[in-house]
Amino acid sequence: MATTLLQFWRQQLAIYAAEQTAAQKDLADAQTALAKAKETLDGAPAKKIDGDLEEVAKTGSQIAAKRAELAVADPPDAEMLLDQIVALIIKQRGQQGTVIDDQDDVAAFQAAVEAAAGTLARAKARAARVAATVEAVKSDDTARGMLKTTIGNAPLTTLKAVATAFSASATLTNAKKRIDKNFPAQIVAIANKRRDARVSQLATLQADLDHAADALGTQQANDSGLAGKATQTRIAFERAQDALAAYVATAATRFAQAETVMVALEAIELAAPGTVPDLLTAAEQARVADLAVKGAAAEPTAEDLDKDLNDLFAARSALAAQVLTSIATDVDALGADAQIATKRAAIDTAKTKFKSDLGTFAAANKGDLDLWEAAIPDGAWNVLVQYLGGVAALTDLKGIDPVSLATAMDTAENDYANALGLAQAADRRADYLGDAIGLRRNLLTSARSTTAARLPSAIRGDSY
Numbered sequence: 001m002a003t004t005l006l007q008f009w010r011q012q013l014a015i016y017a018a019e020q021t022a023a024q025k026d027l028a029d030a031q032t033a034l035a036k037a038k039e040t041l042d043g044a045p046a047k048k049i050d051g052d053l054e055e056v057a058k059t060g061s062q063i064a065a066k067r068a069e070l071a072v073a074d075p076p077d078a079e080m081l082l083d084q085i086v087a088l089i090i091k092q093r094g095q096q097g098t099v100i101d102d103q104d105d106v107a108a109f110q111a112a113v114e115a116a117a118g119t120l121a122r123a124k125a126r127a128a129r130v131a132a133t134v135e136a137v138k139s140d141d142t143a144r145g146m147l148k149t150t151i152g153n154a155p156l157t158t159l160k161a162v163a164t165a166f167s168a169s170a171t172l173t174n175a176k177k178r179i180d181k182n183f184p185a186q187i188v189a190i191a192n193k194r195r196d197a198r199v200s201q202l203a204t205l206q207a208d209l210d211h212a213a214d215a216l217g218t219q220q221a222n223d224s225g226l227a228g229k230a231t232q233t234r235i236a237f238e239r240a241q242d243a244l245a246a247y248v249a250t251a252a253t254r255f256a257q258a259e260t261v262m263v264a265l266e267a268i269e270l271a272a273p274g275t276v277p278d279l280l281t282a283a284e285q286a287r288v289a290d291l292a293v294k295g296a297a298a299e300p301t302a303e304d305l306d307k308d309l310n311d312l313f314a315a316r317s318a319l320a321a322q323v324l325t326s327i328a329t330d331v332d333a334l335g336a337d338a339q340i341a342t343k344r345a346a347i348d349t350a351k352t353k354f355k356s357d358l359g360t361f362a363a364a365n366k367g368d369l370d371l372w373e374a375a376i377p378d379g380a381w382n383v384l385v386q387y388l389g390g391v392a393a394l395t396d397l398k399g400i401d402p403v404s405l406a407t408a409m410d411t412a413e414n415d416y417a418n419a420l421g422l423a424q425a426a427d428r429r430a431d432y433l434g435d436a437i438g439l440r441r442n443l444l445t446s447a448r449s450t451t452a453a454r455l456p457s458a459i460r461g462d463s464y
Helices: 005-042 052-072 073-151 156-167 172-182 183-224 225-270 282-290 292-336 338-363 366-372 376-395 401-460
Strands: none
Touching: 005 052, 005 073, 005 401, 052 073, 052 292, 052 338, 073 156, 073 225, 073 401, 156 172, 156 225, 156 401, 172 183, 172 225, 172 376, 183 225, 183 292, 183 366, 225 376, 225 401, 282 292, 292 338, 292 366, 338 366
């Protein structure tokens, strides 16, 4: 079953809450053990319990007293006192071994306390950050839910079918007839070419942006392991969400605009002659017809200019793609990259060709096309723009299944959540390994500091 980001972060919050609880218990246990070790070592006066250090001191006093007796004892008594002193020395050394063992215990438990305190502090901080993240993603989760709800309601739930049916309706046929009666085929062809060039430029720029984002995701995945993979899947998820959001935000409006212009054109087409104003007056239609021969002759050259323009856009896009490739190949050699230089030169070549062909066109028959186009008023041009946009919108809308957009978003969100889960687990592993390193470093430091005292005690067998 797919996991949403909200579900994922709630799961993470539960993990860090459990980690915090465990760390609190570990800290309490370590503190209790440390207190007991100190009590054993130092004693607890309030409970009248002597500690191991006090036992060593007491035995030391007994040895001192016996040595004082030995200093004034007669030989028969001296032998007995020496035996007692030896027994006390053995006892004291055992007690000293116990003290050193106790000191090691105290150091170990102190290190455990510090490690547990560090783990607890980190767990609390992580839990707080994740709790804040949960709150932050709630609104996004709600927004995604609303997107999916919206495509399940009118008009979007049936828009694909409605657009498909409308595209094949008599209204579209009648609208095209009215356009054809007002605009010569060559004018429509030129308008389509020019519109396609500009729309294609937008699509190319969007693709360039997407490629750059993809390159970042790929590089992060290659350079930054699981965290980088999460970045890569986040980019894909955001793009899928944007696609659904754009459809929800614009689809119904685009259809309504297309429907409006087609219905208006059909109304003119079906009305009795002279009852509804046409796009062009009779005089304007006559003038367009008079200029048709010379204007139409200029149409092929005008279309070639759009090809030049598209070639320029393509050259710019090729440079953008090369920059991404060169960054991945050798980011420190961009300034000397021969491929980038070649792609920049190609842009200059495309610009030069466009400028040259435009100059040739201007010197030849651009004026004839200008006169032909000027015979059509701005209002009619605007209608043509709306008509061409409406046809394009219907073509898009009848090919889009909003449910598939929602499914793609859900899949991408699940992929992102899974990648985040792996990255978060990796972070936790690193944290705990860091704790283990810190604990072991503290134990090593403590052991080094007591080696001078520990070695003589160990060598003479104080502990065993």
